[in-house]
Amino acid sequence: MSVQWYPGHMNKARREIEEVMTQVDIVIEVLDARIPDSSQNPMLNTLRGEVPVLRLLNKKDLADKVRLDLWLEHWRDNESILAHPFSTLDKLDVAKISQWVSQMVPHRGSAEKPIRAMIAGIPNVGKSSLMNALLGRRVAKVGDEPAVTKSQQKLKVTNGFQLLDTPGILWPKIENPGASYRLAVTGAVRDTAIDYEDVALVGLKFFIADYRDALIARYKLKELAADPYDVLKVIGSKRGALRSGGKVDMHKAAEVFLNDVRTGAIGPYVMETPEMIALEERLVEEAKAKKEAARLARLAAAVPQRQQASNLAYRNSQVQSADQASVTNQNENLDEKQ
Template sequence: MSVQWYPGHMNKARREIEEVMTQVDVVIEVLDARIPDSSQNPMLNTLRGEVPVLRLLNKKDLADSVRLDLWLAHWRGNDSVLAYPFSTLDKADVAKVSQWVSQLVPHRGSAEKPIRAMIAGIPNVGKSSLMNALLGRRVAKVGDEPAVTKSQQKLKVTNGFQLLDTPGILWPKIENPDASYRLAVTGAVRDTAIDYEDVALAGLRFFLRNYPDALVTRYKLKEVSVEAYDVLRVIGSKRGALRSGGKVDMHKAAEVFLNDVRTGAIGPYVMETPEMIAHEERLVEEAKAKKEAERQARLNAAIPQRQQEKNRAYRNQKAQHQDENINEQK
């Protein structure tokens, strides 16, 4: 199974991005540092073509710096891509954006030829916060849930630097089920579109494999069960997510856990590595190839049956004509 969420306004946003991309010198793609690959939109990569991209791995304070370095090394050496850990709350980081953008388009940056930058990214990664930080005033609505921005804005940072904001967009189908759960765990998918317990269990399985000590510290666990369901039940009992009779409310327990994960209360983490993503992409391609082979096999198997149906229809039609001829002769 996977998590899917694609509001109608995102179709409109895609068309708008496609229309204005020819006017853009550089794309500033805001990513979630906790999911550097899953928070990329492959549709945006297609739309931008050869336009260079500055990738800001936002919420760096919530990310595991060791794993984050793996991603920076993975992208290093690509002339059209610059990537940096980032925080919209760090004034030093915000001040460097103009410098980083200039590195990608050194031929622009004057009042006559300002750098035209598009801010883009999936929902809830901090695009609006970045715009407000760059402009030094609140011009974009900021929210703690995805899809707050729903229309484009064009604003001047300096005489040589302009910003074009775009709505946060997800792609129509998230093919990698593991990536879809990582998006849901970190809050990129609207909560009304997810099953809290299902997503929390997926997140717990990740932490049990990769950051068990974070669970022990946060929830004061004496021991860590290998079963995510058992751990979630313990979290619920320790954090007061109880129904009458002392039974754990698993939905509330899931809310508690996901809130801790999203706010950083559980500690820094990164949910994926380049090696992990390469493996998952191979699995996705293998699954697609298998599905296509099964579809083709069904089509091939249906051909004789179709031909038989055509033959029967032909025979019936011929018999009908013969009957009509006999009637006419009478």
């Protein structure tokens, strides 16, 4: 899947975050509860250093609570991380943010020393909706398209609590192909940058393996084929994604399925577990090591060839010098005879 992850404004956002991080007391990182790891930005982890982070696992109503609890347990022993399931539509959740922030930054919170919190997150996880909910008014543009916010804003929640919004940024290169597909399935990538059918087939493969019953119930299937392509054809047929002659339009069928996935129509789900991510990270590191070893082997194998080429060039230069010297001598002898 070819995706342009790093448009110019995201590069600018990275520099801005780097510049203001020294003024930040806490990072409020909005994550997609359905992909708790893939929606994290490893670049942000590097930029924040020792600054504590409050991770809000947004869209909790769309997430499988059992799997979500695995992530909460996974982060529980890390003192610099506080994580909570969250929904910008839940007023109780929004009201608790000040309490959670104060818990992480107990030495600030007065009018003289307000808590300076940076809101961060990848595109389309609900950052703008969170800001609007916190401030009780519309101050940030909200949209279904990723990367709506493209500039920095500083806003006062209370006298003791300030917000610094940042544009949604993705890192330059996503090394884990599984993560890139999960981001696409849940809608973090612009739909113009992906192949609908390709992404839908990856999503269907996941649901067939992990949420089989939910898939059967949603599309009223009598049986569920093992091949995602066959399942997508059935979904297209049942939901009217047809071309003339009754042939299934696979692109439209993919649109139908991905819309159901993103809106929660199939049911709550979480696409990854800590154990699964650990395995994927190990495989990515092994692939990188193998690629680097192959590169070094190619370089080593090329050394004799380069040396031979260098030797040949040297010999040719010596021959040319000798020939030139011979011609010069002949000319000098001729001059003497004359």
